[in-house]
Amino acid sequence: MPFHQPTPNSSDRDIINNLLQDGINRKKGxxxxxxxxxxxxxxxxxxxxxxxxxxxNIYADTIIAAIARIINHCFEGRSSLKTWLYQxxxxxxxxxVRKKTTNKDSVNHALSISAMFMQMADTAKxxxxxxxxxxxxxxxxxxxxxxxxxxxxxxxQWAEGFSDKEIAATMEYKTADVVKTSxxxxxxxxxxxxxxxxxxSIG
Amino acid sequence: xxxxxxxxxxxxxxLSPERKKEFEQRIATxxxxxxxxxxxxxTKQVIAMEMMEDRERFKEIYTEYKQxxxxxxxxxxxxxxxxxxxxxxxxxxxxxxxxxxxxxSSSTKELADKFVEQxxxxxxxxxxxxxxxxxxGLHLFNEGRLEEALKQFEIxxxxxxxxxxxxxxxxxxxxxxxxxxxxxxxxxQLENYTRLxxxxxxxxxxxxxMKRNRPGDTETAKQLLRQVVENNLVGKEDxxxxxxxx
Numbered sequence: 195m196p197f198h199q200p201t202p203n204s205s206d207r208d209i210i211n212n213l214l215q216d217g218i219n220r221k222k223g224x225x226x227x228x229x230x231x232x233x234x235x236x237x238x239x240x241x242x243x244x245x246x247x248x249x250x251n252i253y254a255d256t257i258i259a260a261i262a263r264i265i266n267h268c269f270e271g272r273s274s275l276k277t278w279l280y281q282x283x284x285x286x287x288x289x290x291v292r293k294k295t296t297n298k299d300s301v302n303h304a305l306s307i308s309a310m311f312m313q314m315a316d317t318a319k320x321x322x323x324x325x326x327x328x329x330x331x332x333x334x335x336x337x338x339x340x341x342x343x344x345x346x347x348x349x350x351q352w353a354e355g356f357s358d359k360e361i362a363a364t365m366e367y368k369t370a371d372v373v374k375t376s377x378x379x380x381x382x383x384x385x386x387x388x389x390x391x392x393x394x395s396i397g
Numbered sequence: 398x399x400x401x402x403x404x405x406x407x408x409x410x411x412l413s414p415e416r417k418k419e420f421e422q423r424i425a426t427x428x429x430x431x432x433x434x435x436x437x438x439x440t441k442q443v444i445a446m447e448m449m450e451d452r453e454r455f456k457e458i459y460t461e462y463k464q465x466x467x468x469x470x471x472x473x474x475x476x477x478x479x480x481x482x483x484x485x486x487x488x489x490x491x492x493x494x495x496x497x498x499x500x501x502s503s504s505t506k507e508l509a510d511k512f513v514e515q516x517x518x519x520x521x522x523x524x525x526x527x528x529x530x531x532x533x534g535l536h537l538f539n540e541g542r543l544e545e546a547l548k549q550f551e552i553x554x555x556x557x558x559x560x561x562x563x564x565x566x567x568x569x570x571x572x573x574x575x576x577x578x579x580x581x582x583x584x585x586q587l588e589n590y591t592r593l594x595x596x597x598x599x600x601x602x603x604x605x606x607m608k609r610n611r612p613g614d615t616e617t618a619k620q621l622l623r624q625v626v627e628n629n630l631v632g633k634e635d636x637x638x639x640x641x642x643x
Binding site: 225228229232233251253255257311317325328338350352353354382385388 | 399402405420421422425431432434435436437438440441442443444452455456458459461462466530556
């Protein structure tokens, strides 16, 4: 019996087509996708007793992740856009619930850069600050897109302040140690890509 | 242990005091290592900022979505049940409120436009040779390079969360760029610094609401301006003038 793959409905197709284009159409697609299922936010507020900003952040992150996957042709269309999106959203909601119950203090409390600087001696601090100001942030952003979706997700969770243990639970890694090794490898990969471009731009 | 891991153990405070000192000395003497530390921190900052910007972008879409949704809800629940009466009342109310809103909104927006034009076209720069990040941001602003100025102030605000000036200017540039939600966010943060001698946070917050001019903004702006007058805050004179005109 042949495997039946559902074809996306016209509204899904419209959104995906727009997202796969550049410029205004991409932007339009992003807005369409966000607005189409924005009612998930309200559902999460009622279902999980989230604050509105918590539910919004989860939904926005869902949309950002979904857009990246669609653009990279990782959405296979095996289910409708709604089902697929809800699955991502639901997983993120469950993660937040889990994090809230296990480690209330660490939720969404990234160790800010200023807090990281606080522990540094003044001489070292000024050297680093000067170097950070020279960092080509646009190039870092650009290279982030080249390290692969999994790496990007890992670094995003890290930048948001989640521990390796929490990331392991969210992204289905076996242990926190595996997360740490993979994350540092991603960081190293990003650094090499950045350096390579930086050197060629100088040369 | 490679450098990235070593750097991380430092920021996770897993090093002994001696090794911590060693780490900091290495920053001062080994530029390649220092570059790696700077890259580690910059990357974390760039990603966090990008996430914030992405969410900010969707926040505006969400606000529009909510407004549209509440209108839809009103329509389905009330208008469907009492539609003939509602239709008649809506026409009448529409004429009255529409007329009223048209005049009041255009005048409050005009007041805000005028203030922005008079006060936020150029910002004062300190005279002197020292070029710090804040001054660099102000120069960019005065040269009309608003996007770059905003980036500069946002980085400063992020690097040093207690930087009141950076937040104030980030708010002002966002206001000039028409990024009202972002401006409100910065000015609200500014309002919370209660120990400041002169804090324009509340006044600028009201000003931004007047510029944004969404339903309910004028009323909230009015309340904020009343608080500015009552508590003798920065912007009191303008607040009094505007409240008299309303």
